[in-house]
Amino acid sequence: MSRRRVVLASVEAGALLVVVAFLLCLCVPPVRATPAGAGVTEFPGFHGELPSKHYAGYITVGHEQQNRHLYYYLATSERNPTLDPVVIWINGGPACSGFSAFHHSIGAGYSYAENEDDYITNDTNRVVDLYDFLSKWFAEYTEFQSNPFYVAGCSYSGVLVPVLAQEILQRNEESYGMKINFKGYSLCNPAVDVDIENNAHVPYAFRMGLISDELFQSLVTTCNGKYWNSSSPSCQGNMEQFYMDQEQALQKLFDPKLGREKLHAKQV
Ligand SMILES: *[C@@H]1O[C@H](CO)[C@@H](O)[C@H](O)[C@H]1NC(C)=O
Ligand SMILES: *[C@@H]1O[C@H](CO)[C@@H](O)[C@H](O)[C@H]1NC(C)=O
Numbered sequence: 001m002s003r004r005r006v007v008l009a010s011v012e013a014g015a016l017l018v019v020v021a022f023l024l025c026l027c028v029p030p031v032r033a034t035p036a037g038a039g040v041t042e043f044p045g046f047h048g049e050l051p052s053k054h055y056a057g058y059i060t061v062g063h064e065q066q067n068r069h070l071y072y073y074l075a076t077s078e079r080n081p082t083l084d085p086v087v088i089w090i091n092g093g094p095a096c097s098g099f100s101a102f103h104h105s106i107g108a109g110y111s112y113a114e115n116e117d118d119y120i121t122n123d124t125n126r127v128v129d130l131y132d133f134l135s136k137w138f139a140e141y142t143e144f145q146s147n148p149f150y151v152a153g154c155s156y157s158g159v160l161v162p163v164l165a166q167e168i169l170q171r172n173e174e175s176y177g178m179k180i181n182f183k184g185y186s187l188c189n190p191a192v193d194v195d196i197e198n199n200a201h202v203p204y205a206f207r208m209g210l211i212s213d214e215l216f217q218s219l220v221t222t223c224n225g226k227y228w229n230s231s232s233p234s235c236q237g238n239m240e241q242f243y244m245d246q247e248q249a250l251q252k253l254f255d256p257k258l259g260r261e262k263l264h265a266k267q268v
Pocket of ligand 2: 195230231
């Protein structure tokens with residue numbers, strides 16, 4: 001939770017650029033997103049002037065016959081847009097709230113591909129597209145080229161953001177082409193290591209009071225720290241129990257009518 005707050009604070013301090021990539025087809029022709037035509041001046045239900053300049057549009061990446069149109073939304077800083085950092089926020093996967101479905105073949109949102117096959121992609125291609133997006137975006141929004149630049153994201157973006165950061169640094173070292181004023185990246189609740197994350201479920205559920213002392217001790221003894229894909233039958237049996245107990249405890253937590261009397265309240 002606190003990590004998320006840090007991210008949002010840095011975002012509030014700067015311009016925020018949201019990219020929703022590879023999402024459902026919005027059946028309108030692509031709009032050339034020059035800043036002049038890209039201004040957003042009003043929202044339904046919001047009266048009065050916006051506190052800073054907003055822009056939205058598409059950047060086309062890929063190449064002929066395989067064009068992909070990435071939608072972005074830019075809210076400039078309410079403080080000092082000429083000096084404040086620019087943050088690109090990259091949406092995560094299905095576990096992340098918000099626009100979601102970044103790494104699903106088709107989801108909800110405004111980005112779309114001209115070629116059906118392009119909805120099936122992989123992380124390597126996504127990073128290539130994101131870099132392509134950035135270089136073209138900065139070519140249209142030249143006024144932001146000198147601002148400090150950050151990449152940020154949650155959840156599944158933990159897979160993409162560090163690789164994009166590396167791509168930016170490598171491209172910056174090439175003598176030709178654009179230099180992005182890259183300063184760092186920020187992740188919240190990121191997917192980084194499937195083994196560490198999956199093995200953390202058991203101790204985490206125990207600390208949250210979702211499973212009993214007895215089951216936890218038994219898991220510790222039978223699984224030897226490797227919970228999620230253990231080959232030991234006694235560990236696997238305990239893990240089946242673990243998933244059932246955890247599910248029940250969560251149902252009680254989210255259904256106030258059932259009460260919480262059966263939860264195993266616990267100190268760390
Ligand atoms: C990603 O897809 C491309 C083809 O579009 C392929 O060349 C590449 O090997 C794939 N990368 C991975 C890691 O699967
Ligand atoms: C569990 O997954 C990890 C990481 O993917 C792997 O190194 C390990 O060999 C796996 N263990 C078993 C028993 O499959």
